Amino acid sequence: MKTSTRRRALAITAVTALSGIALLSGCAGSPSASSSEGETEVAYLSSSSANTWLSASGKAMQEEAKKAGIKITEFDAKFEPGKSVKQIQDVVASKKYKGIIIATSDGPGAIPALQKAMDAGIKVVILNQVVGEKLDTADPQVPGFSASVLAPPKGTGERLGKLALKACDGLEECKVVYMYGLKGTPFDTAVRDGFDSTITGNSKIKVVADTEGGFLGTAEPRKAVQDVLQSNPNFDVFVAAGDQQVRGAQLALGDAGKPAVKTIGVGASEPALKGISEGTWFGDVAGVPADEGRAALNAMVKAIKENKDSGGIDVVDDLPDGGLITKENVAKFTAQWAG
Structure with missing residues (x-):
C-alpha cells in the first residue's frame, strides 16, 4: 500500500498563462x-x-x-x-x-x-x-x-459541516439549504456524506431543501435558489459544494431581499475571501x-x-486552521482562482 505523501500547500495567487507553453x-x-x-x-x-x-x-x-x-x-x-x-x-x-x-x-x-x-x-x-x-x-x-x-471529498464535506455548525451556533432552530454541484457524481456524493455525518446529532439543524447548481458560472445556481425560495422562503444557512454556487445563490438571495442568509462554499476563491472579509459571506472550505x-x-x-x-x-x-475559513482568520489565505 502506498504511503500518502503530505505536501504543504503554500497559498500563492493563481498564475497567469505563460507564453511559450502549449x-x-x-x-x-x-x-x-x-x-x-x-x-x-x-x-x-x-x-x-x-x-x-x-x-x-x-x-x-x-x-x-x-x-x-x-x-x-x-x-x-x-x-x-x-x-x-x-x-x-x-x-x-x-x-x-x-x-x-x-x-x-x-x-x-x-x-x-x-x-x-x-x-x-x-x-x-x-x-x-x-x-x-x-x-x-x-x-x-x-x-x-x-x-x-x-x-479527499468526504473530508471536504466534513469541513463544510463544521462551518455549518459554526453558522448555526446560537440559533434555536437552524434551517439549511444544501446545493450539490453535480448530484450523483462520486465527488458530490462524498461531499454530502461528509457534511451529513458532521451535522448529524445536532437536533437544531434541519436541511429543509437540497438542489443542484453545477460548476459553471452563476446562472444555474441563481435559478436553482430562486426555485427553492418558492417553497422554502425562510432559511438561515446556504451550504454549497463550490464557490460558484454561492455566487449565484447570493444573487438570488439579494433579489429576494434576504442578504442575512449565511453562505458557505468550497474553494477559497477571490469572491469568497473578499466576501468573508466584508461580512457578506460566512465561511469557506479552503482550496488551492x-x-x-x-x-x-x-x-x-x-x-x-x-x-x-x-x-x-x-x-x-x-493549510491553516484545518482549511476552515471565517472572518477571524481569512487574512491567512490567498485566493488561487477567480471563482
Whole structure:
C-alpha cells in the first residue's frame, strides 16, 4: 500500500498563462498536430475546460511544464459522462503521449481505460477527482497510478459541516439549504456524506431543501435558489459544494431581499475571501487549485524522467486552521482562482 505523501500547500495567487507553453484546447476531442522531435508530450484530460478551478490548475501546470520541457495538450470532457473514457482511448491510440493527467467526474468508470493506457506504457496522475471507490483518501487506488493529487471529498464535506455548525451556533432552530454541484457524481456524493455525518446529532439543524447548481458560472445556481425560495422562503444557512454556487445563490438571495442568509462554499476563491472579509459571506472550505496543478505536473515529471511514484498528495492537509475559513482568520489565505 502506498504511503500518502503530505505536501504543504503554500497559498500563492493563481498564475497567469505563460507564453511559450502549449496548453492546447482539445474541445473537439482530438489531439493537436505532432510535436517537434524529442519533445515530451503529456495529455491533460479536464472534466471541463470552462471550469474556473480546473483552468487555474491548468495554468499552474504550464509553469512547471516550461521548466521540465514538457508540452501539454488539453482535452475537454465538458462534464459529459463517459467522454473522458473516449479521450483516454484517443490518447492511447495516438501513441504520442508519455503521460496522462486526468481530472474526471467518471470516477471508477475511467479505470479500465486508464489501465489500458498504463499497459501501453503511459504514466497516469490523478488530479482533483477521485478515481476509485474510497472517497476519504488521497492515496492512489489503482496499482500503477503514479500519483493522486486531491483533497479527499468526504473530508471536504466534513469541513463544510463544521462551518455549518459554526453558522448555526446560537440559533434555536437552524434551517439549511444544501446545493450539490453535480448530484450523483462520486465527488458530490462524498461531499454530502461528509457534511451529513458532521451535522448529524445536532437536533437544531434541519436541511429543509437540497438542489443542484453545477460548476459553471452563476446562472444555474441563481435559478436553482430562486426555485427553492418558492417553497422554502425562510432559511438561515446556504451550504454549497463550490464557490460558484454561492455566487449565484447570493444573487438570488439579494433579489429576494434576504442578504442575512449565511453562505458557505468550497474553494477559497477571490469572491469568497473578499466576501468573508466584508461580512457578506460566512465561511469557506479552503482550496488551492494552482498548488494542485503544480503538484500533479511535478509528479508526472518524476514518473516520466525517474520512473518513480509520488503516492497520495493532499494539498489541503496542512493549510491553516484545518482549511476552515471565517472572518477571524481569512487574512491567512490567498485566493488561487477567480471563482
